[in-house]
Amino acid sequence: MKITEIKTHLYEFENNRVVGDANSPAGRKLQSNLLIEVKSDEGLTGYSSSGAAAKPLVESMFNRAVKGKDPSNVKGITKQMMDFAFKGGHGGMINEAISALDIALWDLKAKSNNEPLWKTLGGLNPKVRAYASGLDIPMN
Template sequence: MTLSKIKHVRAFVAKGGGADYHDQVGQHWIDDHIATPMSRYPEYRQSRRSFGINVLGTLVVEIEAEDGTIGVAVTTGGEPAAYIVEKHLARFLEGRAPTDYEKIWDQMYFSTQYYGRKGLVINAISGVDLALWDLLGKLRQEPVYHLLGGAVRDELQFYATGARPDLAK
């Protein structure tokens, strides 16, 4: 089975929710008065938003195959991460087979060593990696857990976090 190659990589920012817990409509528990590295400064103790943690927003990554199939992922990082995805990382995907995921990841990671291996850069790489796995699963018409080796147990215990952890029930 020959799979479509990657045609295009897109990245954009979504506001008002998504992967960024701090960019939620209304109140959210994660913005309450809780300990953070900025708590040492009285003017920033009241909330995480007070020191700008919510300014970046949610990064959405779409990877489109030649046949029109689209893999999607969300992470944090906003506009700076979207810039990294489209201006730097996309070159390692476009025209390639989605099955080259190991080499693609290595090239994204090692090519970014000159400007960062944490924070925004890793968020951008993670978004691309997740969208690539989503695309591969859709192209093969298999759930991603099959691609990763298949089920190893009948049930899973999991920890759910997010803007609406109640939805995981």
């Protein structure tokens, strides 16, 4: 199996209240995100999302390091993406782009294995304790 293409979709949504976090302490109601689809030559698709501003980096990194690769080697592909980004550092928007592609690749790998993601990642039990980080703090 080979990774053949990426599709990205920008979308906006309005929260029913003002939310914020450390990156937006004043909060906002309108938010935008990027839906990412990584497709294979066997018709499978891995999904992920990121912030909308990462779109050009996601697409560029896909073309440089992901397209044409075997999705069963997620760790190797992610290492190659990190190597491409090495001189620019591993922070900020490039890290968001790499992370978003990494998540889509794991999703694609799980689908190609015909198993749930938790099993592909080495989990022993499908039940996981939930954790809420509070990243969307109500500001009113």
